[in-house]
Amino acid sequence: MITAEQKPIQEIIQYIAPYSRILLVGCNECVTVCAAGGRKEVGLLASALHLNSLKQGKTIDIKEITLERQCDPEYVEELAPYIDGADAVVSMACGCGVQSVAGRFKTSPVFPAVNTRFMGASLGQGVWAERCKGCGDCVLGITGGICPVARCSKHLFNGPCGGTSNGQCEISPDVDCAWRLIWERLKELGMENRYEDLMNAKDWRPGGAAGPGKIIREDLAQ
Amino acid sequence: MENFEPEIVAFCCHYCAYTAADMAGSKRISYPSNVKIIRVPCTGKVDAIHLMKALEKGADGVYVAGCLEGDCHFKNGNLRARARVDRVKKVLTELGWEPERVGMVNMSAGMGEKFAETAREFTETIKKLGPSPGKLTGNESKAAS
Numbered sequence: 001m002i003t004a005e006q007k008p009i010q011e012i013i014q015y016i017a018p019y020s021r022i023l024l025v026g027c028n029e030c031v032t033v034c035a036a037g038g039r040k041e042v043g044l045l046a047s048a049l050h051l052n053s054l055k056q057g058k059t060i061d062i063k064e065i066t067l068e069r070q071c072d073p074e075y076v077e078e079l080a081p082y083i084d085g086a087d088a089v090v091s092m093a094c095g096c097g098v099q100s101v102a103g104r105f106k107t108s109p110v111f112p113a114v115n116t117r118f119m120g121a122s123l124g125q126g127v128w129a130e131r132c133k134g135c136g137d138c139v140l141g142i143t144g145g146i147c148p149v150a151r152c153s154k155h156l157f158n159g160p161c162g163g164t165s166n167g168q169c170e171i172s173p174d175v176d177c178a179w180r181l182i183w184e185r186l187k188e189l190g191m192e193n194r195y196e197d198l199m200n201a202k203d204w205r206p207g208g209a210a211g212p213g214k215i216i217r218e219d220l221a222q
Numbered sequence: 223m224e225n226f227e228p229e230i231v232a233f234c235c236h237y238c239a240y241t242a243a244d245m246a247g248s249k250r251i252s253y254p255s256n257v258k259i260i261r262v263p264c265t266g267k268v269d270a271i272h273l274m275k276a277l278e279k280g281a282d283g284v285y286v287a288g289c290l291e292g293d294c295h296f297k298n299g300n301l302r303a304r305a306r307v308d309r310v311k312k313v314l315t316e317l318g319w320e321p322e323r324v325g326m327v328n329m330s331a332g333m334g335e336k337f338a339e340t341a342r343e344f345t346e347t348i349k350k351l352g353p354s355p356g357k358l359t360g361n362e363s364k365a366a367s
Contacts, residue, residue, distance in 0.1 A: 009316045040271065044313075047274035052317050054278070054356030 001030035001121075002094045003128045004037060004114040009048055015111040016088055020059065022049070023086035024113075025079065025101060026066035027093035034128055036114045037092025039066040045092065045113060070097025076104045083108055119150075136206025136213065142194060144185030149202075151178035157199040228282035228348040230257045232341070233268045237295040238331045239287030245334030253341035256348075265289075266299020270306045273324050274313070280357065283348035285325040287340065293330065300328060320351050 016022055024046050032038025046062045053060040063082055067075045070093035079101065083089070088109045091098040094116040102110040118130040133149045139157070140147055149155050153171050154163075159179030163170030167180040186192050206213070234240040240261045246253060262268055265288030276284045286307055288300030304326045311321035325344060329336045352358075 009313065040269075043271050044274060047271060047278050048313050048317060050278050051274065051314075051319060051356065054354075054359060055318060057359030 001033050001119070001128075002096070003034045003117045003120045003130075004031050004094050005117060006036055006041065006045070006092075006114050007112065009045075009052070012045070012090065012111070012113050013049070013052055016049070016060075016090060019087035019109075021061045021063075021085060021087045023063050023065065023079065023082055023089045023108075024049075025070065025089060025091050025093070025097075026064075027070040027091075027097050028066055028068050029070075029093075031093055031097075031114060032066075033122075034120075035126070037094075042066055042092055045090075067093075067097075070094075071100050073100065073104065076100050079105065134207060134213075135202070135204070136208070137203065139199070142197070142199075143182045144189060144191065144194075146178055146181045146185055148178050148182065151176070151181070157202055226349060226353060228256050228345060228353070229280060230254075230283045230285070230341075230345060230348060231276045231281045232257050232259050232344075233262050233265060233272065233284070233286045234259050235265045235288045235295075235300070236261055236263050238289040238293070238333075239327075239329055239337060241331035242287075242329050242333045242337035245332060246338045247334075249334050251334055251338040253338035254345040256345045257341045264294065264296045264299035265303035266294070266296055268303050268306065270310050270313075273307065273310045277314075277319075277323065277354060278356075280354065282351075282354045282357070283323045283325075283344060285327060285340075285344055287327050287329060287337070290328045290330050319355055322347055322351060323354070 024042055026037050026039055026042035028038060035041065042064050046064050049060060049062060063086060065079065065082065067078055069075045070091065083105050086108065088111060089101055089105065090111050090113050091101050092113045098110055098112045119132040119134060120128040121131045123129050130150050132147060135149045148157055148159060152159055153169050153175065154161055156179065160177050164177040164180060167177055169175040169177050183195060186195055234243060240259065243259055265286050268286050273284050286303045288303050289295065291300060294300045307324055307326040310324050314321045314323060327340050
């Protein structure tokens, strides 16, 4: 999923300071699962903004709405009846959702309430870790299911580097050396010989180095 | 300000603090009438939004009273509640509200004295803090509506 974390409240408050009617929009997908911008977080942020306005002696009108997906135009359209009643929109979705809303409603300022972090997996309740960089040319099939792009701090393809120490990365003892994990996994699979195969320099174009990515499925696109 | 009587909401677990309040009553131990009790099946049921809404709607202080740690009827509801209270404290701090306006306490069903003592102490704390920052601007009814 795409993971996110709520921005500092003061930053959000500064965004909306000039406005009194706010449309606060959550998303039922990734940001709900990572507890950053689902219905519950929309309620909490609205309440926090209300407490702030109480302290400031101001009045603020917040309409809370959580869309099924903020990155699909069909769902974003559901905001249409409410947009005229708002001076500004605050989106709790990832950057994709914020831009979908901003692209559809061009006259309303749309502010992000979360910082989108990474594509990650849940390691347990309340813990998420980066697992994919979206490099556009997956190598998990030859690295034992451990991604060197997302999990090696240097994105090395023929690791490890000299910074590995007792199986941990030099940037922090809390970070596993991805190439140690790859080696252990290949051994478990009886595929140690794979480790000796040199990988060529990676073509980073599919992962964004050639400009913004776009997928067009001819059979689906209209 | 010296006549300030705070409104305090206490979310009390059915299995401990609520029964402790009953015990306090049975033993004729008085505690401040400022404390309004809301019975919950477990403090694990109390979400951050409940604490925030109580403050938003005019409470001067809110606390959650759950079972002694390790004694939760539902295993770890009281620990979850403590984590949520801590989170709300952080939010209040960010907003410039006093984090002491929310609290978490633990007691068993037999601790009637502790219930009354907690109610007294929390009421005193809130009296010292004064009315909720929202009330000082005379604005609380607008957001609550």
